[in-house]
Amino acid sequence: MENIQAMADHWLKFLICSFVLLIAQVQGSEEVPITFLETAVENGAVCLDGSPPAYHYAKGFGDGASNWMVYLEGGGWCKSEDNCYSKVKIPAPGIGNSYKKGNTTTFNGILGQSQTMNPNFYNWNRVFVRYCDGSSFSGDVEEIIQIHRRGARVFNAIMEDLLAKGMRNANNAILAGNSAGGLATILHCDGFRALIPNAARFKCIADAALFVRGKDLPGAEDKRERPFATIVAFHGIDKFLPKSCTSKMDPGLCLFPENLLGDIETPIFLVNSAFDSLQIASNLVPVEPGWNNCTKDIKFCTSTQIQTTKEFRAALLKTLPEDNNSSRGIFIDSCFYHDQINYYPRWSGPTSPKLNNKTMSEAVGDWYFDRSSFQEIDMKNDFPRNCTQDHDI
Ligand SMILES: *[C@@H]1O[C@H](CO)[C@@H](O)[C@H](O)[C@H]1NC(C)=O
Ligand SMILES: *[C@@H]1O[C@H](CO)[C@@H](O)[C@H](O)[C@H]1NC(C)=O
Ligand SMILES: *[C@@H]1O[C@H](CO)[C@@H](O)[C@H](O)[C@H]1NC(C)=O
Numbered sequence: 001m002e003n004i005q006a007m008a009d010h011w012l013k014f015l016i017c018s019f020v021l022l023i024a025q026v027q028g029s030e031e032v033p034i035t036f037l038e039t040a041v042e043n044g045a046v047c048l049d050g051s052p053p054a055y056h057y058a059k060g061f062g063d064g065a066s067n068w069m070v071y072l073e074g075g076g077w078c079k080s081e082d083n084c085y086s087k088v089k090i091p092a093p094g095i096g097n098s099y100k101k102g103n104t105t106t107f108n109g110i111l112g113q114s115q116t117m118n119p120n121f122y123n124w125n126r127v128f129v130r131y132c133d134g135s136s137f138s139g140d141v142e143e144i145i146q147i148h149r150r151g152a153r154v155f156n157a158i159m160e161d162l163l164a165k166g167m168r169n170a171n172n173a174i175l176a177g178n179s180a181g182g183l184a185t186i187l188h189c190d191g192f193r194a195l196i197p198n199a200a201r202f203k204c205i206a207d208a209a210l211f212v213r214g215k216d217l218p219g220a221e222d223k224r225e226r227p228f229a230t231i232v233a234f235h236g237i238d239k240f241l242p243k244s245c246t247s248k249m250d251p252g253l254c255l256f257p258e259n260l261l262g263d264i265e266t267p268i269f270l271v272n273s274a275f276d277s278l279q280i281a282s283n284l285v286p287v288e289p290g291w292n293n294c295t296k297d298i299k300f301c302t303s304t305q306i307q308t309t310k311e312f313r314a315a316l317l318k319t320l321p322e323d324n325n326s327s328r329g330i331f332i333d334s335c336f337y338h339d340q341i342n343y344y345p346r347w348s349g350p351t352s353p354k355l356n357n358k359t360m361s362e363a364v365g366d367w368y369f370d371r372s373s374f375q376e377i378d379m380k381n382d383f384p385r386n387c388t389q390d391h392d393i
């Protein structure tokens, strides 16, 4: 009797496991366990709350076994002692605590393991680095207050660990990230490349990182310039910013990609919506009921609001480097989204935006492997699109 019960339990577990695996395969997603880097603590490479940094690692296989993608998570910034402290105290998505919600995370989009949904990178070594410093992995202040400001040390400690795990011998490599992690990708792109000088191919991919200064748009000083200047000063990011920028302007302004991209020597691909929903909702317009309705569902936007989003689009397009260097990739769509590459179906699914008949998965893959360059901006739609329901038009 006990045996039968045990066998039934065993089969039930087996069936549940198979079912979970099947669902994961159907969605092209994969649960990947976390690794805490305890050894980093003695070097002061710690999260805001003093805890060890962490990443999720999926080992490469097949012909991807010696290729590495390091992906930096996003989650905004924090800009004062109280502001950072409040973020680490309350477990919530974003800076500091998102990794404490569970010990696995789901990989999909550019990190996904499904060959159909992510044909170019599915079998690479893929690393998702948790964001826990509030400074785009760029802070470095010795003094400890209620919190630690050590984003740059966290980045270095994790890279050292990955180099030792085999990344040192990478054949192909990518540094990627979204939002605050996309900005970190821009900031660290050339430096990361120098860590793997023998890689045959090294490129960066920054998603939803084109944070626009827009000095003639609403909220320039209050919502964009002053916050960036405060973040730079509070986390001590200034010493980390390129001299080519800080010699010309205030360090706070050197956190805007438009002032950084021209000097990056490593090939970089910029994926962004021209109607970046987070920037429009948080960095551009006042938080008020009318705008809340519009940024939640664009069918509630008034014509004045649509006009404001069009002005934002024009400002974002102006931030793109003017040199047209074909080693730089550009994919600017019109979906009312913020992050895109780490989500299926945005990255490659049926409702994925297409430019020049390519999804971002195809465009980025062809550019990465030098099959063709890609610099496309959606010129057909100069209004925000709801891509969760529309197929590409
Ligand atoms: C994650 O793992 C750590 C160390 O193994 C453990 O202390 C913690 O409770 C786990 N957290 C969750 C949410 O499972
Ligand atoms: C284009 O960018 C690459 C690196 O991204 C650089 O090596 C090359 O010199 C640039 N070409 C021009 C014409 O600026
Ligand atoms: C926002 O939407 C709610 C619910 O549809 C509606 O009741 C409210 O009047 C709208 N507010 C504005 C300012 O349009």
Ligand SMILES: *[C@@H]1O[C@H](CO)[C@@H](O)[C@H](O)[C@H]1NC(C)=O
Pocket: 295, 296, 297, 298, 299, 336, 386, 388, 389
């Ligand atoms: C897109 O449309 C769906 C269904 O009508 C709606 O729930 C969602 O909020 C819309 N998204 C945006 C960004 O407008």
Ligand SMILES: *[C@@H]1O[C@H](CO)[C@@H](O)[C@H](O)[C@H]1NC(C)=O
Pocket: 322, 323, 324
């Ligand atoms: C870059 O391309 C745009 C559009 O194709 C063109 O108008 C511009 O003159 C080009 N700039 C340079 C520096 O070649």
Ligand SMILES: *[C@@H]1O[C@H](CO)[C@@H](O)[C@H](O)[C@H]1NC(C)=O
Pocket: 357
């Ligand atoms: C678009 O791409 C698909 C497959 O990727 C191809 O079958 C189709 O012919 C292409 N359409 C055009 C207009 O190039």
